[in-house]
Amino acid sequence: PLRMLRAARFLAGYHLEPVPELVAAVREHAHRLEIVSAERIRDELDKLLEVPDPSAGLWFVVDTGLADQFLPELPAMRLEQDPIHHHKDVLAHTIAVVAKTRPERLVRLAALLHDVGKPKTRSFGDNGVTFHHHEVVGARMARDRMQALKYSNDDVEAVRKLVYLHLRFHGYGDGWTDAAVRRFVRDAGDQYERLVDLTASDCTTRNKRKAAMLARRMDEFKARVGELAEQEALDAIRPDLDGRQVMEHLGIGPGRHVGQALDMLLEARLDEGPLGEDEAFRRVDAWWAAQGGSTAEGIAPTTGG
Known part of the structure; x- marks a missing residue:
């Protein structure tokens, strides 16, 4: 019975015209598709859909009644x-x-x-x-x-x-x-x-x-x-460090210096790609030294304890 579905694929794939005898035979035996497993029908449908133009095969399964056996939604769409x-x-x-x-x-x-x-x-x-x-x-x-x-x-x-x-x-x-x-x-x-x-x-x-x-x-x-x-x-794209890491590394609290350090790291990342944390900390140290090492906006460094 699966050969009837296979015929649809061959018609579409090789640009063939079904002879009247084939159409009549498939119409007569279309009901036998019910004994074929869903998986095998699925696989044959997939193969039909993967030919460059499956139109002829799809019309064949509708016109012969094959679609009624496994895809009744298809003939149901035959409405204006x-x-x-x-x-x-x-x-x-x-x-x-x-x-x-x-x-x-x-x-x-x-x-x-x-x-x-x-x-x-x-x-x-x-x-x-x-x-x-x-x-x-x-x-x-x-x-x-x-x-x-x-x-x-x-x-x-x-x-x-x-x-x-x-x-x-x-x-x-x-x-x-x-x-x-x-x-x-x-x-x-x-x-x-x-x-x-x-x-x-x-x-x-x-x-x-x-x-x-x-x-x-x-x-x-x-x-x-x-x-x-x-x-x-x-x-x-984000800097290689976040604000918390910058504050902990420099021992400062929140303030404009944190934002400036992150901006510096973001520019470096955009220019050079990911730096990695070790290199990012080195860049922060160099940048911080260039700022004079002062605490942000008069906020004292954070200390433990």
Whole structure:
């Protein structure tokens, strides 16, 4: 039975067209996939998603009924996003997004599952069709399906996070503060690069102007992330000693001299890199001697006892 799934990968990987006899045979025997272990199905799905363009294979598993056996959320997305304006259905959009992402297992899984919450959240109102909170519902559905397919906890959490956050960037055009950019990066965590890939690929519009605008915003956003990362890397650099160590070493209390000593050490670190504590204490001694060795702002040296 697993050969039926393997056929989907071969169709996609070698750009083949399924003959009617193959389609008919798979439709007839698709139910036999239920005797195959979840782990083997999972592995075959991963291999399909890693071919350069898995579109033909994904359509094959839907059209033959194979997807009903292990990923019923996929055929369930065969509904129009907006029946009034006849936008492409959710499934067609999903497969297009998968094809646009780089052929890496987890980002492709996230692309495959990013809109699974839409059928359950679709509603019609005065302003047309909406899918409010489909990312929240979809994240739960993605988690449940991946657990059923025996994916590792790390894989499940990675894809759940990507599905949950896949809409976050779309508010960027409203003018994000630096804090909002930092929050996006923090929330994405180690999935940041995959989230950027998924977000960029989620634009499948034929409107070239709209697509160019999104690409420009994404480039601006990535540039801001880079600038903030550089700044925060600089901000994270600290002197090799802290204020307490300086005070104890020099035998002085709090005051401007402590701050000046730390500034001197910070400048040395920026210029030379980490000094190490021994060298830092030597620099403090030399600096302190150049100051005349006076106590800070008239505060007497600290003494034991």
